[in-house]
Amino acid sequence: MIDLIVFLSLLALGYGAGTWAEKRHYRSIAEREGAxxxxxxxxxxxxxxxEHKIRSAQLxxxxxxxxxxxxxxxxxxxxxxxxxxxxxYESLLDRARREALLRMKEMAGDxxxxxxxxxxxxxxxxxxxxxxxxxxxxxxxxxxLTVEK
Amino acid sequence: MIITNIESVPGKTxxxxxxxxxxxxxxxxxxxxxxMASLKNLVGxxxxxxxxxxxxSRQQAMERMIEEARLMGxxxxxxxxxxTSSVAQGAAELYAYGTAVRVE
Numbered sequence: 001m002i003d004l005i006v007f008l009s010l011l012a013l014g015y016g017a018g019t020w021a022e023k024r025h026y027r028s029i030a031e032r033e034g035a036x037x038x039x040x041x042x043x044x045x046x047x048x049x050x051e052h053k054i055r056s057a058q059l060x061x062x063x064x065x066x067x068x069x070x071x072x073x074x075x076x077x078x079x080x081x082x083x084x085x086x087x088x089y090e091s092l093l094d095r096a097r098r099e100a101l102l103r104m105k106e107m108a109g110d111x112x113x114x115x116x117x118x119x120x121x122x123x124x125x126x127x128x129x130x131x132x133x134x135x136x137x138x139x140x141x142x143x144x145l146t147v148e149k
Numbered sequence: 150m151i152i153t154n155i156e157s158v159p160g161k162t163x164x165x166x167x168x169x170x171x172x173x174x175x176x177x178x179x180x181x182x183x184x185m186a187s188l189k190n191l192v193g194x195x196x197x198x199x200x201x202x203x204x205x206s207r208q209q210a211m212e213r214m215i216e217e218a219r220l221m222g223x224x225x226x227x228x229x230x231x232x233t234s235s236v237a238q239g240a241a242e243l244y245a246y247g248t249a250v251r252v253e
Contacts, residue, residue, distance in 0.1 A: 010191060013191060013192065014191055014192060014193070017191075017192035017193075018192055018193040018194075021192060021193060021194045022193070022194075025194065025195075045155050045156065046155070046159075049159075051159055051160050052160060053160075054159040054160040055160070057151060057153045057155075057158055057159050057160070058151070058152065058153070059152040059153055059154055059229055061207070061231070063200060063203060063204060063207075064195060064200055065195065065196045065199040065200045065203065066193075066194065066195050066196070067189065067190050067193055067194065067195075067196055068193050069190075069191065069192050069193030069194075070190075070191045070192070070193075072193065092193075099195070115155060116154050116155045118154070118230075120231065120232070120233070122233035122234070122235075122241070123235070124199065124203070124233070124235060124241050135190070135196055135199065137199070137200075137203055137233065139231065139233070141154060141229075141231060142154060143153040143154050143155050145159060
């Protein structure tokens with residue numbers, strides 16, 4: 001009985017706090033993405049800028065470790081039974097990647113463009129008997145080019 | 150030291166290639182952070198402690214790579230890549246590698 005109460009309250013906590021935090025995070029991502037819209041980040045290796053105009057090239061990177069809440073984890077493990085899209089994890093990956101991209105842009109400062117952007121994901125979760133910390137790291141890196149005005 | 154992840158340094162010509170340079174670190178999370186993370190894991194969201202830890206380790210891996218390149222007499226590293234792998238329970242390896250070159 002106690003177990004059930006603990007389980008249900010964790011579920012409620014995960015759902016309530018998780019949804020709230022996710023909404024807040026998405027709002028902040030959208031806001032910062034709007035502010036950074038002048039700095040394009042492309043996966044191309046070179047852009048149409050004359051070579052002699054480029055003042056500096058520098059490696060920039062950003063990363064974020066994001067974990068999923070209790071409610072979504074239960075949802076995903078239920079999904080494991082039937083198979084199909086795990087919707088609850090999609091937002092996790094989306095948030096981690098966008099956050100990593102934003103941090104990379106923040107590191108680039110006043111650069112003109114970021115070329116050859118790569119995004120990498122690594123699961124760094126700890127696997128143990130009792131608990132499984134499901135979290136993953138998204139990392140974005142690229143070369144920031146600064147063009148002289 | 151100029152570091153890029155494209156094949157050249159834009160605006161500069163490559164004079165000499167020195168070959169592969171790399172650096173790695175293996176880091177374990179300490180227990181305090183683990184406890185905090187498992188609490189944070191209930192509500193989800195960013196695990197700032199882990200982000201910081203991985204960022205520091207990656208910085209260290211890059212510094213080792215730069216040191217190796219400097220010993221060869223290079224002044225730039227091009228085509229840098231990163232990779233991460235978990236080698237043991239709770240430990241991760243951060244690896245950075247690239248090609249050391251000399252530019253004018």
